[in-house]
Amino acid sequence: MKALITDGKGNVEVAEMPLPEIGAYDCLVKMEACVFCNSTDRHLVHGSFPFHCAYPAVLGHESIGIVTGTGQKVKNFKVGDRVLRPYAVYPGDKLGGFDSAWGGFAEYGKICDGQAMLSNGVTEDKVPGYCGYQQVVPPEISLDDSLLLINQKEVYSSVQKFPEISGKSFLIAGTGIVGLLFGKILKSNGAAHVAIFGRRQSPVEFALKKNVADRGYISDQIAEIENFDYLVDAAGSMELAQILSQKINPGGAVLSYAVYTGVDYDKLPEYFSGIDFQRIDPAEAAAHEQVCGMVVKEHFDPAPFITHRFQFSEILEAWKAVDERRTLKTAVLFSKS
Numbered sequence: 001m002k003a004l005i006t007d008g009k010g011n012v013e014v015a016e017m018p019l020p021e022i023g024a025y026d027c028l029v030k031m032e033a034c035v036f037c038n039s040t041d042r043h044l045v046h047g048s049f050p051f052h053c054a055y056p057a058v059l060g061h062e063s064i065g066i067v068t069g070t071g072q073k074v075k076n077f078k079v080g081d082r083v084l085r086p087y088a089v090y091p092g093d094k095l096g097g098f099d100s101a102w103g104g105f106a107e108y109g110k111i112c113d114g115q116a117m118l119s120n121g122v123t124e125d126k127v128p129g130y131c132g133y134q135q136v137v138p139p140e141i142s143l144d145d146s147l148l149l150i151n152q153k154e155v156y157s158s159v160q161k162f163p164e165i166s167g168k169s170f171l172i173a174g175t176g177i178v179g180l181l182f183g184k185i186l187k188s189n190g191a192a193h194v195a196i197f198g199r200r201q202s203p204v205e206f207a208l209k210k211n212v213a214d215r216g217y218i219s220d221q222i223a224e225i226e227n228f229d230y231l232v233d234a235a236g237s238m239e240l241a242q243i244l245s246q247k248i249n250p251g252g253a254v255l256s257y258a259v260y261t262g263v264d265y266d267k268l269p270e271y272f273s274g275i276d277f278q279r280i281d282p283a284e285a286a287a288h289e290q291v292c293g294m295v296v297k298e299h300f301d302p303a304p305f306i307t308h309r310f311q312f313s314e315i316l317e318a319w320k321a322v323d324e325r326r327t328l329k330t331a332v333l334f335s336k337s
Contacts, residue, residue: 084137089101089103175200179234231244
C-alpha cells in the first residue's frame with residue numbers, strides 16, 4: 001500500500017509499505033480520509049516536534065476509516081464500522097522500515113480493541129493508550145461531518161477543564177482551526193466576550209465572519225487590546241503568549257493548549273512570572289459520546305472550516321499547501337474502490 005512518509009528534515013514522499021499486521025485484538029481499516037493537523041504535522045516534517053519521534057515515519061493522526069476485518073478476540077468493533085484514528089503503524093512500532101508519526105496517511109490502518117483486552121484479563125498498564133482514542137462514529141454522522149470530530153473532541157474536552165466560562169472574557173491566541181473551535185465552544189457555553197488574535201488580517205476576518213469571536217486583533221494592534229479574564233493560547237509562540245499575558249485581569253490566568261518548541265515543559269509556569277498558568281490537555285476519548293451527540297442534534301457543519309480537499313493521489317500538493325500556510329484545514333480523501 002501507499003503511505004505519506006517524512007524524514008523529519010522537511011521532506012515528504014509517497015512510498016510503498018506493507019499492509020498493517022493485524023493481531024487478535026486488532027481490526028483492519030480501509031482509510032476514508034485523513035486531515036492534516038497544520039501545527040503538529042508541520043513540526044513533525046521539519047523535525048521540531050518537542051516530543052520523541054523516530055524517522056522515517058508515516059504521517060497523519062486525524063484519520064477516519066471503515067473496518068474491513070477483525071481479529072478473533074475483537075468484541076467492540078465490527079465490519080462496516082466507521083472509526084477514528086486508525087494508524088498504519090502504532091506509536092512505538094515499526095513496519096516495513098517505517099516508524100509511526102501516528103500513520104493515518106496510508107491506504108490502510110488498524111485499530112485496537114482495548115476494552116476487549118481488559119475484559120479478557122489484560123491489565124490496564126498493558127493496554128496501549130492509543131486504544132482509547134480509536135472510537136466508533138455513530139452511523140448518523142456522515143464522513144463529511146466526521147472530518148472535524150477529532151478536533152471538536154479535543155477542544156470541547158479542554159474547555160471542560162477551564163476554571164470558569166459563563167460571564168467571563170477570553171482572548172484566544174491563534175486563528176487556526178483549534179483557535180476557531182475554542183471561540184465557537186466558549187461562545188456557546190456563555191462566555192461574555194471572546195476576542196481572537198492572529199498575525200494576519202484574513203484569518204481574523206474569517207473568525208469574525210463565522211461568528212466564533214466578537215472582536216479580532218492582528219500584530220500591529222496589540223496596544224489596542226483590552227484586558228481579559230483569560231488568555232487561551234492555541235498559537236504555540238511562547239514570546240507571543242508572554243506578551244498577550246500582560247492583557248489578563250487580576251485573578252485571571254493563561255490557559256495553555258499549544259505545542260511549544262525550545263521550552264522546558266516542566267518549567268512552563270516560570271515563563272509567566274506572577275500570572276496563574278494552567279496547562280490544558282484534552283481528554284478527547286471521554287468527550288466522544290457527548291460531542292457526537294451534539295453533532296447529531298445540532299448538525300455542526302464542518303464544511304466552512306475544511307477549506308481544502310484533495311484526493312490521496314494529490315497528497316504532495318496538499319502537503320505543499322499546508323506547509324506554505326495557504327489552508328485552514330485540509331482533508332485528504334481516499335478512493336472508495
